[in-house]
Amino acid sequence: MRIAVTGRDGQVATALAEIGERTGAARGIEIIRLGRPELDLAEPGTVQAALAQTRPDAIVNAAAFTAVDLAETEAEAAFAVNAAGAGAVAAAARALSVPVIQLSTDYVFDGRKPSPYREDDPTGPVSIYGKSKLAGEQAVAAATPDHVILRTAWVYAPYGKNFVLTMLRLAETRDELRVVADQHGCPTYAPDIAEALIAVAANLLARPGDAGLRGIFHLTGAGEATWAQLAEETFALARQFGGSGARVTPITTAEYPTPARRPQNSRLDGTKLAQLHGVRLPDWRQSLARCVARLYGAA
Template identity: 60%
Template sequence: MRIAVTGRTGQLVQSLLAQAEIAGVTVIPVGRPELDLARPESVRQALAATKPDCIVNAAAYTAVDKAEAEPDLAMRINGEGAGDVASTAAALGVPLVQISTDYVFDGLAPRPWLESDPTGPLSSYGRSKLAGEEAVMASGADWTILRTAWVYSPYGANFVKTMLRLAESRDEIGVVSDQLGSPTSAPDLAEAIIALAKALVARPGDAALRGIFHAAGMGEASWADLAEAVFAASAALGGSSARVMRIATIDYPTPARRPANSRLDGSLLAARHGLRLPPWQDSVQICVATLLAPSRS
């Protein structure tokens, strides 16, 4: 089975490549300059050349704060670009897995978000990702949308790697404690995506396998909780650690507003696909151990 994935260097793409051999599939990354979601004319030719059985749209404008100053570019890539990928999937007659985000919600729910909950993004980034969902649903493609949250991995730039880097030079780090989310390991997410893609290809007429699903690590945490778990795992392996000073969102202002509640309920993905990501605490320990392994130093 051949899975074309948009992008080349992102956390999820790298994780999909790492999982491919284990899962017995071929993952083909397609990114710039051949495929650029800001250039609609590049999308169909680049994806068609891979002869895919399934397409995963993992490429995105992900600079959440910068998107406040570049809303048109974020919308072009995350909104219209997602629609271009979906139209290509429809033309090729293959299923599409669109990666989306907790940022489509306003963060006000008192419980983890369900797929059926009303959306209400607070930022340009969130609005652009919601526009991408809408473009995919209107495309006529055989689509499935996966929303995820707080992604980290041994690859690229992410919160876990930032905490370990800061701990090398600081004894105390201020971390927001009044935002809750579902920390998600990109390798865990990649494993679930491949399993989902296999099911979509094997059962093309099964409507129960299609739709919007939430895929995130089990459990919940604040950013401060996640930082403390990272430092505990690192210290246990002889790595750097720091004290966490718990601060409020108001004490760490950013251009883009973040949802106070980014927790995602993964029950529907478990019920329909039999997929449930591991507890975030377990996956954080694996990620930290991978980052501290001698081969990566």
């Protein structure tokens, strides 16, 4: 199974590449990472030719404009990549007669629901980033019926830019960190996402006519946390390996204003993905422990 993945240097593409390098030969998996300049979602004309050269069995679109606050002032760039670019990838997938898996986000919701969001809940993004990603979902669905849209949230990894690495870096020079404690979500480990993507792609290829396997699904780590709780658990694990850990002071969203509004409830219900694709991610604490152990050379 040859999987072409966009967003070459992103957390998910990197995690997929690691699987390919570590176990790909034994599992019959080949991962081809694509990125700028040969494939640039802001330049739709580059998309189909770059993907066609890889001769993929499936395509994962993990590339995105992810600077949430910057998107508030650079909306055109965000929509170019997250909406038009995603649509171009899906159109290329249709031209190549292969399925496409589009990574989306919890930010397509307004965060007001008191319980985890299901796939059929009404969307209502409150930021430019969320609006651009929702437009991307719509563009993908319009371009090809052979698609899966996977909404995920609070992604972290031992590499790239993410909350966990930021907290550990700040703790090296600070004794106390003020962290938001009234936003709730499901921390999700990029290597877990990568394994899920491979499983979903295999299902799509094995059952090409099964409409039930297509459509929108939610994919996050099991369990839930606030940002403050995620920080506290990260520091507790780091201390076990002799690393730095700061004292966490919980604050409200209002005490940490940002240009873009964040959903206060980012929890996603993954029941549908588990039932139809047989994919369920581990509890976020287990995956975080794996991540921190790797960072400190213990895994």
